[in-house]
Amino acid sequence: MLEVQSIYKRYQKKIVLENVSLTIGQGEIVGLVGENGAGKSTLLQMLATLMKPDKGEIYWQGMAYHQQQKAIRQKIGFVPQDLAIWEHFSVEDNMRYFERLSWKRIGISACQQICQDMQLTQWKEPVSSLSGGMKRKLNLAISLIHQPELLLLDEPTVGIDMRSKQEIGRFLQQLARSQGTTIIYTSHDMNEIEQFTDRVLLIGKDRYYEELLTAKGIQVDCLS
Numbered sequence: 001m002l003e004v005q006s007i008y009k010r011y012q013k014k015i016v017l018e019n020v021s022l023t024i025g026q027g028e029i030v031g032l033v034g035e036n037g038a039g040k041s042t043l044l045q046m047l048a049t050l051m052k053p054d055k056g057e058i059y060w061q062g063m064a065y066h067q068q069q070k071a072i073r074q075k076i077g078f079v080p081q082d083l084a085i086w087e088h089f090s091v092e093d094n095m096r097y098f099e100r101l102s103w104k105r106i107g108i109s110a111c112q113q114i115c116q117d118m119q120l121t122q123w124k125e126p127v128s129s130l131s132g133g134m135k136r137k138l139n140l141a142i143s144l145i146h147q148p149e150l151l152l153l154d155e156p157t158v159g160i161d162m163r164s165k166q167e168i169g170r171f172l173q174q175l176a177r178s179q180g181t182t183i184i185y186t187s188h189d190m191n192e193i194e195q196f197t198d199r200v201l202l203i204g205k206d207r208y209y210e211e212l213l214t215a216k217g218i219q220v221d222c223l224s
């Protein structure tokens, strides 16, 4: 279980997160939505241990972030908005490279299986020749090599076509159901959020998303 207790974050004078608390259970897929600049990436970076809150505490499976950061980091997969892959290597070489650096050595067949499960089948092709959607899938596949318990995705499907979105969404659902992976992901696509998440957390002051999602019959929990 992920527990966030009353966290605060400000950049210079700008308060971004103010008294944010949330609880997410194992195997849940949660959509994090809100207007541009609401603080979604900031929150994800804190959940990924890459940034500390000014105040408040975060726990994963009862372990406090401020006390067991290294152990917690090994259980987290984080996919930032920007792609972090080697363009001139093949899909296989990317997976081999990151598998070698991984906390957990799963072997190359298991790496290939992750790609296949995501319908990323261009194993031998250079990344530079892949479509944007395939590159996003590879970025996601790399984050799964160490079999994270908590997967944090910052707009994993931005700029990609409907088909790849569907494939990624279905893959994430399968991952949560079969492995019990807890998944939090941000998106501005409310159809995708409706289709693939179990529930929605809204961040920021803008109530546009709340109205939109409530009209679709989706329950929204407001974080600020």
Ligand SMILES: Nc1ncnc2c1ncn2[C@@H]1O[C@H](COP(=O)(O)OP(=O)(O)OP(=O)(O)O)[C@@H](O)[C@H]1O
Binding pocket: 011, 012, 016, 034, 035, 036, 037, 038, 039, 040, 041, 042, 043
């Ligand atoms: N390192 C930083 N220094 C100063 N201000 C920052 C920094 N990072 C983010 N901000 C500001 O904090 C606010 C929240 O940014 P954040 O990237 O978390 O929002 P977001 O909800 O992810 O936005 P988007 O949907 O555009 O990705 C924004 O106003 C942003 O300009």
